[in-house]
Amino acid sequence: MKVELRGITKRFPGVIANRNVDLTLIEGEVHTLLGENGAGKSTLMNVLFGLYSATEGEILIDDSPVNFDGPNDAIAAGIGMVHQHFMLVPVFTVTENVMLGVEPTGPLGVLDRDQARKRLLDLSTKYGLEVDPDAYVEDLPVGVQQRVEILKALYRDADLLILDEPTAVLTPQETRDLFEVIKTLKASGRAIVFISHKLKEVLTISDRITVLRRGEVVGQTTPAESDEHALATMMVGREVSFEVEKTPAAPAKAMLEVNKLSVLDDRGQLAVSDVSLDVRAGEIVAIAGVQGNGQTELVEAITGMRKLAGGTVRLDGKDVTGQGPADMFHHGAAHVPEDRQKHGMVGAFPIKDNLVLNSYDEKPFASGIKVERAAVTENAQRLVKDFDIRTPSIDVHIGNLSGGNQQKAIVAREFSQAEVLLIAAQPTRGLDVGSIQYIHEQIVRKRDEGCAVLIVSSELDEVMSLGDRIAVMYRGQILDVVDRADATRDKIGLLMAGSRQKDATA
């Protein structure tokens, strides 16, 4: 199968998301789309998948033009897509999700689950996509949910599979598994489109790389002819440094003191047990760890979003144990949440409103119960400029921004409000290299202004380049806190895998 995009242009009100893009996808090839946040990668793929209709241009499959009126047409033509944000029904089982829309039926239109289940299992063994067909999707970790999405596409006989930032939410092991799957799919003669901001991955998995900048194709290359720096330069249009410049920390008094904290997860299991941790003003403490080891619950407990099962939290010397997010905010703590779509924003609100989501009732944004719209607008204009949020206007719904720009908006809001403590969970998830660099600089700046900074990241590189001290979490406990000077990638990597050097009993 060969799919050709010719001269695709897609306009939204105020934005040209794609401009005259040509792209050829052929079977047995992994074709990577690379580009800054908002470069138009997702839009281009949504055009190919029939979700948007192109303003101009045409799509050819095996040299004959096609016209997609919706995803169903694209699926019928053999195109499958796994979106940046999954589209599964949480309360359905894996089988039900996979067969949804193409349900096999027996006599009298009765659902034939067994048939679907069998087909699913066949596919799953064939491509090494291990999954329990009877599990409920809401109970599955993201990595497995993603497998379900891929199975869904395969179940519909996709010859071309689009994976939009599939690795952003995966653990390193899950990423390796995914790459195995991609290789099998490639070998079976499928074409793959891969989107990622992680250049190392791109160099590992791609056969061909197309770089988009501001909606236009600016170049094409292969891993053999390229390296991380060249790719970054091509994407951003300037030199990007991967190093974070920072002076040694000058820590002052402890701003955040967490003592013997225990937290339950949503299912009532102990997710964090007996964690103690200090973050001092003027230092960055980075919590490393493979996702799902209690980091999420720890942060939610500290920021007041989740109840504590035990322990105390002190902020700037005051006991804030059990206080809610609003109290924490009033004490000068800011929080970039891990799940931006779920917690960090209201997709159907304009950007300017999202930028005051937790300060909307404070001066200068409100007097009494009246919203001071001029102040809200002024704040938004400033933050959009300072944090380089790419948007045609501050009145656009934040849900219409590219994933990376949504993140930038949230970061902008929280960083501008942090006074005493800044907590950022996965602050650069889904961001392009240029934006990562910018946000890292801002984090260091916050530290140098005297803020206590707590970062949670599953990216080892990020932890290593930002942390003044690195705490490693494993199965709900902090295994060790290492000074940056004593930390090596190997040492942290080992701790992340759960091996504690000093006493082996966890």
Place this chain on the structure above:
Amino acid sequence: MNDPQNPKAKEPPSTDVPVEEAVAERARAAGVATQGLDWRNVILVPTLALLAGLFVGALVMVFSDPDTLRSWASLGRNPGKALSDSWTLVYEAYSALFKGSLGSPRAISETIVSATPLIFAGLAVALAFKAGLFNIGAEGQLLVGAMTSVYAGFTFDFLPGPVHVTAALIAGFLGGALWGFIPGFLKARTGAHEVIVTIMLNYIGLLFVNFLLKSEIFIRSGRTDPITKPVAESAKLPPLLGAEYRVNAGFLVALAVAGAIWWLLFRSTVGFRFRTVGTNPNAALYAGMSVGGTYILAMVLSGGLAGLAGASQLLGVQYSVFPGFSSGYGFDAIALALLGRTHPGGVVMAALLFGVLRSGATGMQAATSIPVDIIVVIQALVIVFMAAPELVRQIFRIRADKQAEQDTLSASWAT
């Protein structure tokens, strides 16, 4: 391989094309995106839904009228007659509808009188909806509000006119608010679903009011049938066009309240909180908003508005409460809040439309023997067409961008 040079880019990374290029288009983009309301969704689709509803309503009339059906039965002999009979029937029905609702000062007055409680009740449903709550209980809240209002209306007769009306209106608001507080509180505290609780409270409210109607405090002296004492002269909403017409100041109050609710929703911190909780309760939690508190406040205000519907009907039109006091305003309110896209402006327009249908229906029945019930059918049809904008687009071949569609859906009850 392409080697891009762009030495001018410095920190922070520059934003040029396409953003810069798009400056001219910004205003337009803003207009489109602000509240997801572009003219197509707000005006065109409802209008076409109305037309489609009237058209299908016409078919129903034709096929439910025995005489016209007979001429269709003899279609073979006289095809022209079937068509012309149908046309006459529909034409007469709709022109009677029009005359009965807008054709004379009295008709217009009646239309507004029907619309007034609908505005209040529609606002009640819309406001709750903005906070993510389905208030099915406007009917019960309306009745309770009418009772508290009538009590204030015949008790506080020592108050001077304007003060007394105001007090009676406030009493109506408080009664409804109390009836709204219950489901709000239960939802916040125990998670009890407001739909079920409000439905049940409709029954409780209705039966409670029927019980009160026969009680010493309320029953009119010298009467054994359940009817309350009339409100004092000073508690009556003054007529707007003289005693001859029933249209009264309640309508102006309704418009003012609609304006106030719009302000509350879109210009105040309270509305910001309502809308955040209504669209993304997780984000509300993250932002430190009290989700439970918001549910309670929204239901209290919503109930209060429904109470005002009862009070306005009482103080402007009926002057006392009796069984059958509300002819289903609280239920129509749910439909018209949907029709008005849960926006206060839309609610006012939808209420006026329902007012037209309601008051025109009487004229229609008198003139053409077509039963009033057909109006209920038309109302229902309009709502069906409204609820399925895609259907209307298909019928009228309006091209919509996929995104605009999503906005429509997310702004409607589908979320």
